[in-house]
Amino acid sequence: MSGIRVEGLGKRFGTRVAVEGLSFEVAPGEVFGLLGPNGAGKTTTVRMLTGLLTPTWGDATVAGISSRHGGEDLRRKVGLLTEQPGLYDRLTGKENLLFFIKLNELDEDAAWARALGYLERFGLKGREDEPCGSWSKGMRQKLAIIRTLVHDPEVVIFDEPTSGLDPDSARTVRDCIAELASEKRTIVLCSHNLAEVERLCQRVAVVKGRLLALSAVRDLRRAGHALQIKVAGDAARFLPALAALPFSPKALVEGGLLRVLLSDEEQQPEVLRALIDAGARVYHATRIERPLEEVYLELVRA
Amino acid sequence: MSFRPRRALAVFWKDFLDLRKNRGLLGSMAVIPCVMVLVPTLMVWAYVRNPDDPSLRVMARYYEVSVQSADAARFLIDKSLTDWFGLFLIMPLFIPILISSSSVAGEKERRTLEPLLASPATSLEIVVGKSLAALLPAVLVSFAAFVLFCISVDVVAWKLVRGPLLPNGMWIFGVVVIAPLFAFLGNGVAILISARVGDSRLAQQLSGLVSLPILGMVGSQVAGVLRAGAGYYAIVGAVVLLLDLLLLRATIRLFDRERLISRWS
């Protein structure tokens, strides 16, 4: 089976535990988000998945191969976009790619034709004979992405792929990631761009040294939804009535708009009744899902 | 662990290409053979210029009491050339240090090591490819410098010797057999050190310390304490061969992915 299966994965550097107790699975064709604040252990985790670091605890099976013992068989099937582009500055774009084509023992003509397709798509065609040292940050990042894909990997791991890219290029990269997933590849995406994660990923893991949450993006947002209520006059008058409810929900006021955060659907009628009993004229009430950002911040700040 | 020559060759291809484009490194590499050819030529020229100078006899007698006045210049030329081989060895030793330090520690500095380690290439293939890219230039430059050295010394010495002085058996043996062994030593030391430090300049400086014993050796020859010759250099070569084998073992053991990734921050 391809895909990724992580069981009790953890890593300690000296006395510092970078990350521990990670367990999750990623199916082929899925884009899996790995979220977490700086220093949460995302890069450490993807290094363990690609066999660059040996786990202190647990193991991961990637494309059917144990990352602990996989060695070159594993690395042949996995593409890793490292946090830093890591290009050879004196070499040209073409030479950088050819090096990785050679390292993967690919048919050079076929692989280069494939790479040319990506160069064209990322707007780098015509620049491939210039030394990479003279390239802009975004160009370097895009070339690093092509390098990651040059051997047609089954599993692709992106560590912050759109950092440093302009909106147009970021969009191209996102489309490319979606396309890779539609080709039944398994994809892990580490990112700080929550809008991007929301758009691309079906499921996410939030980590901060350990697993804080693991769920579908939709469920995560639903886990705490909000009721947005329009009342006549200043809505702040009704805050005491809400606070008096047995589950005392958090509420935000913006003029006549009340946003009440709820953890359970059964709380909705209670909120409305409390408001009406307190004399509120309710024009409308809408259920809204919280943006991923809000859920995320709540998780990592806790 | 398997060994695929194609991947080692890919590493060699990349490093060699990178070296060809690295003007600064090529420049510092070019200085060494120039010195190695010019200095001994000047020395020989100094003896040939005035072979009957009585002080040459005094100098020669310091090393060898039985030297006749007429042979003093020739004796000193032979001795200088034999001793010079000790210094000549600095070239095959030092060129790989320059190249390997910048290729291994340089990959860490520029963060190119992680993508390389994430490729299918094994540590052994990476080490072999990088070593080839350092050894080949060192050996080729040493051979080329040797040819130039023979020509320029023969031209200058012709007036006195009336025939070709070089190449002689000791020098050919030295350049073909001992110089590559020294290249291997410099490369091994540089790879080992730069795998553990994250800065190519520091790696170069630390590795450069292995040339100190050579200076000690040559100093002792000049002081007349050690007497150089084919047998003497053969013993030096044997010791270096032993060191090479030890280094090879240590390099294969210590050059592992985890250590390389973890030691760079």
Ligand SMILES: Nc1ncnc2c1ncn2[C@@H]1O[C@H](COP(=O)(O)OP(=O)(O)OP(=O)(O)O)[C@@H](O)[C@H]1O
């Ligand atoms: N080689 C190493 N040696 C020692 N500690 C390390 C090493 N690599 C990472 N760490 C530590 O492990 C923790 C997790 O780091 P990691 O780079 O995985 O975080 P991250 O989630 O990728 O952060 P960011 O979002 O900033 O990229 C940090 O505290 C870091 O200092």
Ligand SMILES: [Mg+2]
């Ligand atoms: Mg990171």
